[in-house]
Amino acid sequence: MDYSPELVKRAAALETPVLILDRRLVRQAARALLQALPGIELLYAVKANPHPAVLRALAQEGCGFEVSSVKELEAVLALGVPAQRLISSNPIKPVDFLRRSRDAGLRTFAFDSRGEVDKLAQHAAGSRVYLRLVVDNTGSEWPLSKKYGVNASEALELFTYAKGRGLEPYGLTFHVGSQCLNKDNWANALYLAGELFTVLARHGIGLSMLSLGGGMPVRHTKPVPSFAEIGEVVARAVAEALPPGLRLTMEPGRALVGEAATLVTTVIGKAARGPEEWLYTDVGVFNGLMETVGGLKYELRTERSGPPRTYTVAGPSCDSFDMMFQGITLPEVEAGDRLYIMNAGAYTTAYASSFNGFGPPRVHLIG
Ligand SMILES: Cc1ncc(COP(=O)(O)O)c(C=O)c1O
Structure with missing residues (x-):
């Protein structure tokens, strides 16, 4: 939103602190991002701003959602979003959330440990699982590489374990870091994922989905790469590095509401x-x-x-x-x-x- 006399006038009538939020700009951001990333499904990361008006606007634009708690799940279900348009990318999830997800029909979950496989096998049996990889977060202003994710070398063992416990190996995911100013991070992560799809397929783990996480930046005080610039890098790496026919998703939070x-x-x-x-x-x-x-x-x-x-x-x-x-x-x-x-x-x-x-x-x- 630009600073303008209209903004000042509008704010003058309001008590502070107040967040003036323009739903049209949320819709515009979704359209711009969809245009920059053809063939990639947008699953809004609800955590960035769970206001019902934001969720409604994005659902109307055709977005699905990434949810990680009962409250987030209930908020999107209340809008009538089908459970097939939801994924959950937090690799460590509470049991109450898994149970509620299973009952609602959400069955697509990230993981990065044997412990989570055991929990999923017990509380959301038969779910589809996608593995969170650690990728380079250099150049992102809010790095997210410390808390979650495994190296590619651990993937085969974890998927084999998940399969053995009755889960369905489904895909990979990564997060380049939030407010990521370095568009090469997406390319590097995509090449890493591409190699891993091939290695896993050779070992009988056929995956069909890749979630490119979030990270698209918002304008603050530094120049940021545009959606189109990031889209170009992503399109090139997808074409060069990934097997054809994958379901590609992205989980932007910041970029859709910031x-x-x-x-x-x-x-x-x-x-x-x-x-x-x-x-x-x-x-x-x-x-x-x-x-x-x-x-x-x-x-x-x-x-x-x-x-x-x-x-x-x-x-x-x-x-x-x-x-x-x-x-x-x-x-x-x-x-x-x-x-x-x-x-x-x-x-x-x-x-x-x-x-x-x-x-x-x-x-x-x-x-
Ligand atoms: C798993 C996951 N997906 C998506 C997002 C959204 O990231 P961003 O707001 O940078 O787009 C986050 C942010 O923490 C996340 O942890």
């Missing part, structure tokens, strides 16, 4: 501390801006103009961890002013808690 919303906050106080000038806002790390602790930098706008000043910006709670930006420049800002945190539709309200009594931003829908 640019559809602006987070509007009020400056609740100002202070000079040594050489630093501090601004305190009514949204902070705990009620919406969690990703700033991992270094994510949003573009901030103000209605003021004038020479730039350097600020540290912190949230409203008593906790010293509640500090979002250091060394950012803005025209001089006063207590009571609004700040506009641009392209903040992903992983903001979804992460927000009510720590210290400062609740999540309200969502104001437009479009």
Whole structure:
């Protein structure tokens, strides 16, 4: 969403913190991504922003969904999305989720360990399983390669074990890291997956699906590769490296909602501390801006103009961890002013808690 006089006018009538979310932009993002990735099914990663209006808009655009909890599953089932359009890519899932998924007809699950195979065999017998591979996350601003995934060398043993426990070897998946600025990561991961499909087929493990995970970036303060640029890299690698006829899916989260919303906050106080000038806002790390602790930098706008000043910006709670930006420049800002945190539709309200009594931003829908 662009900063504009209309946005400022709209926000003036609203209490802060508030996330102004334009459903038309969500739909536009889905269409643009589908166009950039022909032949690839979009399964929206609900975790990025589970607001029902977002889910409804994406279901209307023909997206399926990636879900990892009972609550996410119930939210998409409530919209009438068939279970065949759902997958679950968290390699370690709670038992209540597996049972509810099985009852609802969702039977396509990621895994990366023998323990998960045992759990799936017990609570979702006969499911289709796809293996999460570790791939290079260099150049992604929110890396996701530490917690999950196995090396390709472990794949045969794990699929053989899964088959032995009555599960159906189905596919592979990877995640290049969220907010990935390095389009080569997709190519490298696709070549790795391509080789593995061949090796596994030679050993009697015939797979038919590849999920390319998420990672498509949102515009913040650095240049990012466009959907089209990433689409070109992906199309080339798919054609060169993968066996024909695979079901190809992608699980974008951030890219479908990030640019559809602006987070509007009020400056609740100002202070000079040594050489630093501090601004305190009514949204902070705990009620919406969690990703700033991992270094994510949003573009901030103000209605003021004038020479730039350097600020540290912190949230409203008593906790010293509640500090979002250091060394950012803005025209001089006063207590009571609004700040506009641009392209903040992903992983903001979804992460927000009510720590210290400062609740999540309200969502104001437009479009
Ligand atoms: C398994 C899985 N799929 C998809 C996503 C969505 O990623 P992104 O928001 O970078 O598109 C995530 C994010 O954490 C994930 O863990």
